[in-house]
Amino acid sequence: MRRLTAALTAAAVLVxxxxxxxxxxxxxxxxxxxxxxxxxPTETPxxxxxxxxxxxSPSTSVRMPLGSLAGESAAPSAAGVRRALARVLDLPALSxxxxxxxxxxxxxxxxxxxxxxxxxxxxxxKLLAAAAVGQVFTPDExxxxxxxxxxxxxxxxxxxxxxxxxxxxxxxRDAVAGHAGLADLANQVVxxxxxSGIDEVTLSLDRSYAPGPTHAATWGxxxxxxxxxxxxxxxxxxxxxxxENHPAxxxxxxxxxxxxxxxxxxxxxxxxxxxxGSAAPSQRVLGSVESAPVxxxxxxxxxxxxxxxxxxLARQAAFRDGAATDFPDVGDWIVEQxxxxxxxxxxxxxxxxxxxxRENRVTGDLLTDVLALGYxxxxxxxxxxxEGMPIAGxxxxxxxxxxxxxxxxxxxxxxAKTGTLTGANALAGSVVDDDGRLLVYAGLVAGAPTLEARAxxxxxxxxxxxxxxx
Numbered sequence: 001m002r003r004l005t006a007a008l009t010a011a012a013v014l015v016x017x018x019x020x021x022x023x024x025x026x027x028x029x030x031x032x033x034x035x036x037x038x039x040x041p042t043e044t045p046x047x048x049x050x051x052x053x054x055x056x057s058p059s060t061s062v063r064m065p066l067g068s069l070a071g072e073s074a075a076p077s078a079a080g081v082r083r084a085l086a087r088v089l090d091l092p093a094l095s096x097x098x099x100x101x102x103x104x105x106x107x108x109x110x111x112x113x114x115x116x117x118x119x120x121x122x123x124x125x126k127l128l129a130a131a132a133v134g135q136v137f138t139p140d141e142x143x144x145x146x147x148x149x150x151x152x153x154x155x156x157x158x159x160x161x162x163x164x165x166x167x168x169x170x171x172x173r174d175a176v177a178g179h180a181g182l183a184d185l186a187n188q189v190v191x192x193x194x195x196s197g198i199d200e201v202t203l204s205l206d207r208s209y210a211p212g213p214t215h216a217a218t219w220g221x222x223x224x225x226x227x228x229x230x231x232x233x234x235x236x237x238x239x240x241x242x243x244e245n246h247p248a249x250x251x252x253x254x255x256x257x258x259x260x261x262x263x264x265x266x267x268x269x270x271x272x273x274x275x276x277g278s279a280a281p282s283q284r285v286l287g288s289v290e291s292a293p294v295x296x297x298x299x300x301x302x303x304x305x306x307x308x309x310x311x312x313l314a315r316q317a318a319f320r321d322g323a324a325t326d327f328p329d330v331g332d333w334i335v336e337q338x339x340x341x342x343x344x345x346x347x348x349x350x351x352x353x354x355x356x357x358r359e360n361r362v363t364g365d366l367l368t369d370v371l372a373l374g375y376x377x378x379x380x381x382x383x384x385x386x387e388g389m390p391i392a393g394x395x396x397x398x399x400x401x402x403x404x405x406x407x408x409x410x411x412x413x414x415x416a417k418t419g420t421l422t423g424a425n426a427l428a429g430s431v432v433d434d435d436g437r438l439l440v441y442a443g444l445v446a447g448a449p450t451l452e453a454r455a456x457x458x459x460x461x462x463x464x465x466x467x468x469x470x
Contacts, residue, residue, distance in 0.1 A: 075103040075437055080469025081110040088463045089113075093448035093456035100364040101464055104430060104438030107372045115365040118347050119444035122419025123305050124367055124426045125355030127386075129314045130298045131370050132337035134381030136317040143291040143316075145180060145235070147189045148206075148279035154198060156189065156286060157279035158257060159206045162316040163291040164236030164309065165300075168259055171289060176300045177238040180289035182256070186263035188287030193269060200270040203261055204277025205253065209234050210316040212325035218357035224248075229307040229356060232315060242308050295381040299388025302417055303396040307354035314353035327352045331360070343369045355419060367428040367442035375430070375438065389415040389429050392461070407458040409466035416461065419444075425453035431461060434468035 081101055088094070098114035109115075121128075143163040150157045163180055171181030193201065214231035215224065223229050230241065230248030235256050242248040249255045261271040291297065294313060301309040314334060315325050323333040331350030339345045348366060351357040374382040390396030393403055393411035397418045402411040416429030428442040443460050445453040 074435070074470055075106060075108060076110055076433065076435070076439070076467055076469035078110045081464060081467060084463050084467040084469050085111060085460065088456070088459050091456045091459065093445060093452040094443075094460070096446045096448075097456075098364040098442070098444040099460060100368045100443075101439055101441045102368045102372060104372060104375050104440045110439070112365070115368075115442075116363055117444075118361040118363060119426075119446060120358060120421060120424035121355055121360055121362040121367070121444065122421045122424050122426050123307075123355040124417050124419040124428045124442070124444075125350060125353065125360055125362070126302055126305070126310050127367060127370050127417055127428060128334055128338055128350070128362065129310050129353040130302065130385035131341065131373065131379070131382050132334040133294065133298060133313050133317040134379055134385065135337050135340070136320050137294040137381055139295055139380040139384075140293050142293055144288055145185065145291075146279075146288045147185060147286045149284040149286060150202070150204065150277060150279065153196060154201050155204070155277070156193075156201050157204050157206050157277045157283075158235075158260060159279050160209055160233075160235035160253070161291075162210060162234045162312065163289075164233065164252065164312050165238045165241075165291060165297065166236065166256065166289070168237050168239055176292040176296045177241070179292035182237070182260055182289075183263055185287045185289045186260060186267060188289075190264060190267045190269055192286040199268060201264070202272045202274060203257070203264070204274045205257055206279050207253075207276055208278065210319035210325055212315055212330075213327065216327040216352050216357060218327070218351050218359050220356075223356060224250075229311070229354065232308060232311045234312065234316065241306065248308065295384035296388075298381065298385035302385055302388040303390055305397050305418065307356055310354045311352065327357075331357075338366070338370065341373060343373070356421075358421060358424070364428075364442040364444055367444075368440050371428065371430060371440040371442070375440070386415070386430070389417050391415055392431075392458075401454065402458055402462065407455075407462040410458070410462040414461050414465055420450060420454075422450075423447060425450055425457065427454075427457040427461065429461075431465045433464060434466055435470065439464055439467075 098117050098119050100115040101111040102109050144161040145163050145166060146159045148157050148159055165177040167178035167181040169181055169183045171184050172178050214233060225247055227242045227244050227247045231250060231252055233253045236252035237256055240248050240252055240255060257273060261273055264271050297309060297313060314330050318330045318333040319325050323329060328351050330353055334350055334353060335345050335348050349361045351359040373379060374386040390398035392398050392414040393401060398416060402408060410431055414429060414431035416427050419426030425445045430438055430440045432438055441464060443457045445457060
């Protein structure tokens with residue numbers, strides 16, 4: 001018994017001793033007397049307050065929720081914003097720049113350097129076009145493409161309604177580009193013709209809706225060939241959109257009509273096409289398809305910086321409002337619409353809607369006025385369009401920007417419309433700062449090389465993103 005007691009006592013001493021060493025962390029074990037170490041750092045600091053934004057599928061969606069835009073926190077102070085920007089303003093590329101920062105909730109100007117100076121806006125012009133288009137179309141309004149019966153039972157007329165994003169086959173109800181389908185339209189028409197015992201038709205096109213020139217005189221001669229812009233018409237296919245180094249057809253309307261005739265032929269209808277026809281509203285509708293809502297098309301135009309789509313939507317909005325439809329006329333109409341919203345447009349001049357013209361002149365103050373207006377909850381079409389602005393480092397024309405340490409603070413939480421022409425670069429949009437407050441901004445740079453201008457503008461946005469400058 002004495003031996004057993006001694007052995008048990010020795011074992012107990014060893015266990016207690018090891019536990020003490022474990023607790024002091026001199027030997028491995030489960031016990032500890034020290035506080036737990038901090039968790040490893042995350043990719044995004046815990047102080048960031050940007051709402052989680054589900055990432056879109058660019059081919060099917062441009063509706064990207066922004067979450068709460070007017071946080072409960074106090075707005076930054078003007079002095080705080082100026083301090084945050086001090087290290088950025090000395091960048092050589094910003095030596096001739098107009099820079100404006102405003103509180104997205106109150107509209108208060110927090111920083112203004114040259115905000116009243118007239119500058120070339122490049123593609124930030126699209127923000128103004130979106131605001132003007134939003135004054136004409138209702139939030140859920142769509143564009144109809146119809147086929148109506150002509151003067152006789154064997155004559156049919158294709159009637160465009162402004163949709164240039166028609167799928168060549170079956171439409172996709174969840175898509176913006178390709179929402180309506182040409183094959184769906186053909187199926188409806190074939191059924192209507194067969195019900196009437198008709199298997200041979202003459203197909204014509206009604207060109208009365210929003211007519212106008214296909215290209216602006218102020219655009220570069222190579223813009224079409226390079227895929228920068230396509231012909232501005234009221235009918236087109238989603239698969240024939242202009243893209244970089246992928247030019248659109250010279251005549252997208254004829255291309256679409258030919259594709260539609262081929263679909264009818266494939267379904268047993270003999271088709272003869274003629275150049276132009278007309279259809280009265282009272283004539284029988286043989287088939288009809290509808291686009292995605294105009295507000296979603298505007299958002300797509302901002303996401304992709306689609307010059308053609310912007311011009312198409314602006315032209316038909318002007319046409320519906322009774323204005324002329326040449327490019328300078330549409331530009332003038334956009335300025336009038338912005339003025340009607342109560343925004344000062346003194347000195348502003350637009351020769352197109354997309355920003356390709358070097359004759360356009362706007363101010364940084366004007367761009368931030370429009371942005372602030374879009375977030376006030378009273379302009380749903382413009383608001384949806386702003387939701388289509390690319391996300392820093394993630395989507396659209398900002399996908400490959402904000403990727404380095406000096407600009408990473410804005411990645412994932414800034415949205416902006418870019419603008420790039422030779423010798424003129426711009427960036428205008430919104431960002432949620434470190435205090436959860438929405439800020440809107442505009443930067444217009446003249447003279448600097450494009451790469452240097454972009455890098456400087458990205459640092460400008462990153463500085464206010466990381467600010468929290470109360």
